[in-house]
Amino acid sequence: MVAKLAVFGVLAPIVGACASVTVYYQVNQHHLASSTNSAALADYTGAAAYDPTVLNPPPTPNPPIPIRFELELRNGGTPGLSITQTGAFFGFSIEMSVVDQVLGRNSTVLQVPFLNLMANLAKRAGAVRIRVGGNTQEGAVLVDSTSSGRILEKDISGVSNPTQTPPLDYTRDLIYMMGNISHLVPVDWFLGIPFNDTEHFRLAVAEVGQQVLGRRLIGLQVGNEPDLYSRHGHRPSTYSPFDYFGEFGALVAAMSGEAHGANQHLLIGPNIATGDWTPEMVWNTGFVDSYSSNLAYLAVEHYPADNCFAQFGIGTPADPQELFASYLTHAAGRAIIEPYLNSTAFAQEKGKRLMMFETNTASCGGFPGISDSFGAALWALDYGMQMAHSNFSGALFHVGGQNVFYNPFTPPPTNQSTFRQWTIGPVYYSALVMAEALGPSNGARVLDLEANGGNEYTPAYGIYEGGNPVRILLFNYITDSSGANDYTAMISIAAGDRTPRQVKIKRLLASSVSQKGNFTWAGQTFGSNFGSDGRLEGTEVIETVTCEAQCLIKVPAPGAALVFLTDGALAEVESGPTTTFPTTALTRTMNTATIDPAVLETSNGHTGMNAKGRLGSTSKGSVSGSKPARGRLRTGYAAAVILSYLLATTLVAGLF
Numbered sequence: 001m002v003a004k005l006a007v008f009g010v011l012a013p014i015v016g017a018c019a020s021v022t023v024y025y026q027v028n029q030h031h032l033a034s035s036t037n038s039a040a041l042a043d044y045t046g047a048a049a050y051d052p053t054v055l056n057p058p059p060t061p062n063p064p065i066p067i068r069f070e071l072e073l074r075n076g077g078t079p080g081l082s083i084t085q086t087g088a089f090f091g092f093s094i095e096m097s098v099v100d101q102v103l104g105r106n107s108t109v110l111q112v113p114f115l116n117l118m119a120n121l122a123k124r125a126g127a128v129r130i131r132v133g134g135n136t137q138e139g140a141v142l143v144d145s146t147s148s149g150r151i152l153e154k155d156i157s158g159v160s161n162p163t164q165t166p167p168l169d170y171t172r173d174l175i176y177m178m179g180n181i182s183h184l185v186p187v188d189w190f191l192g193i194p195f196n197d198t199e200h201f202r203l204a205v206a207e208v209g210q211q212v213l214g215r216r217l218i219g220l221q222v223g224n225e226p227d228l229y230s231r232h233g234h235r236p237s238t239y240s241p242f243d244y245f246g247e248f249g250a251l252v253a254a255m256s257g258e259a260h261g262a263n264q265h266l267l268i269g270p271n272i273a274t275g276d277w278t279p280e281m282v283w284n285t286g287f288v289d290s291y292s293s294n295l296a297y298l299a300v301e302h303y304p305a306d307n308c309f310a311q312f313g314i315g316t317p318a319d320p321q322e323l324f325a326s327y328l329t330h331a332a333g334r335a336i337i338e339p340y341l342n343s344t345a346f347a348q349e350k351g352k353r354l355m356m357f358e359t360n361t362a363s364c365g366g367f368p369g370i371s372d373s374f375g376a377a378l379w380a381l382d383y384g385m386q387m388a389h390s391n392f393s394g395a396l397f398h399v400g401g402q403n404v405f406y407n408p409f410t411p412p413p414t415n416q417s418t419f420r421q422w423t424i425g426p427v428y429y430s431a432l433v434m435a436e437a438l439g440p441s442n443g444a445r446v447l448d449l450e451a452n453g454g455n456e457y458t459p460a461y462g463i464y465e466g467g468n469p470v471r472i473l474l475f476n477y478i479t480d481s482s483g484a485n486d487y488t489a490m491i492s493i494a495a496g497d498r499t500p501r502q503v504k505i506k507r508l509l510a511s512s513v514s515q516k517g518n519f520t521w522a523g524q525t526f527g528s529n530f531g532s533d534g535r536l537e538g539t540e541v542i543e544t545v546t547c548e549a550q551c552l553i554k555v556p557a558p559g560a561a562l563v564f565l566t567d568g569a570l571a572e573v574e575s576g577p578t579t580t581f582p583t584t585a586l587t588r589t590m591n592t593a594t595i596d597p598a599v600l601e602t603s604n605g606h607t608g609m610n611a612k613g614r615l616g617s618t619s620k621g622s623v624s625g626s627k628p629a630r631g632r633l634r635t636g637y638a639a640a641v642i643l644s645y646l647l648a649t650t651l652v653a654g655l656f
């Protein structure tokens, strides 16, 4: 999109019609001058994922918000509840070109922090959904082997197209790696069929995907953002929804035959960026009726803004400080979803599910100070819940490389991965909270409660099971350490005597919407940059509030609070199976080791390990007493490293 705009000088459509553009290798970051709080910002030349920009939180609202309001819910008969939602609603989209950094090196060397991050979610929600794809899927070629021996090879010198997407060769081992992950943690996968050449389809990804992943392969994307193909020079300028319709049909035809018996029913379309086409333009071709039996899901992709000027020097400059406030209200998520409300209704009418297949704070990598701030955690959680309320059936938040600001999680640069750990971004916290809010029942229904007279700074959602409210999620977007903007929600369940005697509360907290890292969920954290092995650290804090006619729930500015209305509503998100990892992961200097499953167990602090009465530690550094083999390796860092010390015999001699 970007380079094409440069070529033709078409600047207007950038904002609001954002394509995803993943930057595959380092470009200079041009920081915008308005960030006020950080020292030496202009001098920062490191990767975007660790950018130090801290913005100013927006001023407190004027007029001030009402700081006490009633929320009356009722058992049964509540109109407007969403369709039933899976706890795995909030998943991830991982750019194909970075899977060998994020998932693992290959099928036998998986990333332990990644496994832990997925296990945290699966424990709460029952499963995790991940899409491997993006622009890089379109030109990907399955090869028997690569010259480097790696599972992926990018030909950066062969970058020719406008989104700077390198041609990508990959081996079967990439898919074995995904399969091995699903043996350890219940991850379901989406893949994409290359669609750059619809005369000669390359179906190997579907065939091998089906063989290796079986029922864990839950969808195959057909085309990525086809509404931008012509803009990007991948199709003639006349390319229309009818052409896409025809090519989709050609693919269905090409998939007849034994190898694709199951795959023919796993297709996903139209995956438009909602840039040059609206969903209705595709629906009106008869797409859904014609291919109903082939369509596992309908999908769209969208980012609410773009940072292409800073990344590429093209388009309209955007000032993160000015934009920050626009992310910090309930209107933000609603505005993204509004163009799709007709489509979620249409999907229901047709018995289909609509997904937001790729999204995040902004395309072209997101914004420094916004995408990596606590504000983004509140934004993504509200946006995710709003999608659930609006009858989407899932949303996948995009994960790029080191050079984006919005990653839910970022592995350390590969040459540092033996002594640095992962950086967990705000959007991962959103995923964690949403997994708990929806729970593993697959029967949750969501309702935007229009709380506090519909105030934009204090939204709330009810989560219902069997027609009764079980959990309530409350937000406060304001930053005010004085306490003057903390609010109290006065919750009751009609009729009055149904109000619970007591409720349990977990809180998502930080000191300011601007804060980077060290956010806490129920008192536990993943720390700040390079701070995590994928496990929550610290002691879990669950508050109990005693109720009379009402339950008075205080929500600080800023923060979110998840209220569990029954003990069962809490127990179901705490009692999921504890995953253990019998094999795995290490980095380039070490061989694969067998790891003590007890140490790898994902624990949220008080269940998990204790429940099994096994020896292990949930806090970083506490598995100590082992001396680093080399000065650079410290016990405080990677789980893999710690574990290797425990299993000293498996260490390769001569690290580095």
Ligand SMILES: *[C@@H]1O[C@H](CO)[C@@H](O)[C@H](O)[C@H]1NC(C)=O
Pocket: 105, 106, 107, 108, 109, 173
């Ligand atoms: C994975 O990578 C490790 C380390 O480079 C190597 O020893 C191992 O053989 C590889 N496994 C596969 C299946 O290629």
Ligand SMILES: *[C@@H]1O[C@H](CO)[C@@H](O)[C@H](O)[C@H]1NC(C)=O
Pocket: 138, 139, 140, 141, 167, 168, 196, 197
């Ligand atoms: C499609 O991608 C493949 C692999 O990158 C490439 O060899 C081929 O030339 C492309 N075809 C078209 C029509 O762009």
Ligand SMILES: *[C@@H]1O[C@H](CO)[C@@H](O)[C@H](O)[C@H]1NC(C)=O
Pocket: 107, 108, 173, 176, 177, 179, 180, 183, 583
């Ligand atoms: C992982 O993948 C390899 C193929 O490289 C396979 O031989 C092995 O059995 C798999 N391990 C698990 C646990 O599935």
Ligand SMILES: *[C@@H]1O[C@H](CO)[C@@H](O)[C@H](O)[C@H]1NC(C)=O
Pocket: 279, 280, 281, 283, 284, 342, 343, 346
């Ligand atoms: C909703 O979508 C249907 C199907 O594409 C279309 O016929 C209808 O005009 C749309 N309604 C609105 C208000 O856009």
Ligand SMILES: *[C@@H]1O[C@H](CO)[C@@H](O)[C@H](O)[C@H]1NC(C)=O
Pocket: 079, 080, 081, 082, 083, 341, 344, 345, 348, 389, 390, 391
């Ligand atoms: C979601 O679907 C339900 C069931 O069809 C409907 O009652 C509700 O109004 C829909 N919500 C939105 C926001 O469209």
Ligand SMILES: *[C@@H]1O[C@H](CO)[C@@H](O)[C@H](O)[C@H]1NC(C)=O
Pocket: 413, 415, 416
């Ligand atoms: C890692 O690689 C980058 C880029 O090649 C280089 O600038 C940096 O010094 C390397 N760091 C280490 C610790 O080797």
Ligand SMILES: *[C@@H]1O[C@H](CO)[C@@H](O)[C@H](O)[C@H]1NC(C)=O
Pocket: 516, 517, 518, 527, 528
């Ligand atoms: C995060 O918390 C740790 C431990 O309290 C502290 O050392 C570190 O400075 C904090 N980092 C940030 C970015 O606030």
